[in-house]
Amino acid sequence: MTDHYEDLEVGETYETGSYTVTKEEIIGFAEQFDPQPFHLDEEAAQESMFGELVASGLHTLCLSVRLFVTDIVDGEDGIANMGGLGMDDLRWHEPVRPDDTLRVRVEILEKTLSSRSDRGYVDFRRSVIDDADEEVMSIVSHNIVRRADAAD
Amino acid sequence: MTDHYEDLEVGETYETGSYTVTKEEIIGFAEQFDPQPFHLDEEAAQESMFGELVASGLHTLCLSVRLFVTDIVDGEDGIANMGGLGMDDLRWHEPVRPDDTLRVRVEILEKTLSSRSDRGYVDFRRSVIDDADEEVMSIVSHNIVRRADAAD
DSSP: OOBOGGGOOTTOEEEEEEEEOOHHHHHHHHHHHOOOHHHHOHHHHHTSTTSSOOOOHHHHHHHHHHHHIIIIITSSSOBOEEEEEEEEEEEEOSOOOTTOEEEEEEEEEEEEEOSSTTEEEEEEEEEEEOTTSOEEEEEEEEEEEEOGGGOO | OOBOGGGOOTTOEEEEEEEEOOHHHHHHHHHHHOOOHHHHOHHHHHTSTTSSOOOOHHHHHHHHHHHHIIIIITSSSOBOEEEEEEEEEEEEOSOOOTTOEEEEEEEEEEEEEOSSTTEEEEEEEEEEEOTTSOEEEEEEEEEEEEOGGGOO
């Protein structure tokens, strides 16, 4: 069963499984998309404001989207997500370090009907939580979700 | 020479070089971070609201950060970026398709001194532009930039 726009309730919360990020992945991601010294090199990172190698915030965002897609959109219940409009309020609260284990808490913030009869807009607040139960990142995503009566 | 907080002026603009994204990269990125059918599979994408295979919006964001880092932060002038606080107003205006060539226009929106004497906060508006000169994505990033008198 997939949840459509009508099935989602404001205030509803979800939690994903967890993912442990390695030093190799942190460096590999940075080489591809965010090649700054504090994401690439342990020695250079010691001289940065972080004092140690930390994951690109963009990497944390990407890992949180993967967990959201695999465990919630494609999860047991599933969400009929048609695509994304944008995101707001992205904040990195704490750095993510090698071997940190992350999971994502999701809350449905708001629902708005579209003028198109097949869809509605759903805002999700997503928090990335580490093993110490600390929030390391938060964001609000604006998604387009299919309506049940438009579904095949 | 690297530009420090004092060297940056509100209203100043930059433009990066360009990058052409392939179908293989679009699918590879989606497999890693955003495994939804319209980013993974041409046939499934035909039945989506996009009607064809499109890049994950997160991929467009990642490519824009890479161009910002390589061509501006690490560019000829360079910016003494210490890290990021967050991002706002991320909007995907147009889908990105295989073989689209993207570049990034950057404008300095706002500067705010920090209470810490070694740094200031700089807001950058970043627009991703395609070959047809159309804006496909926009975002505001909040960065921490080192002050010159704090530099070694």
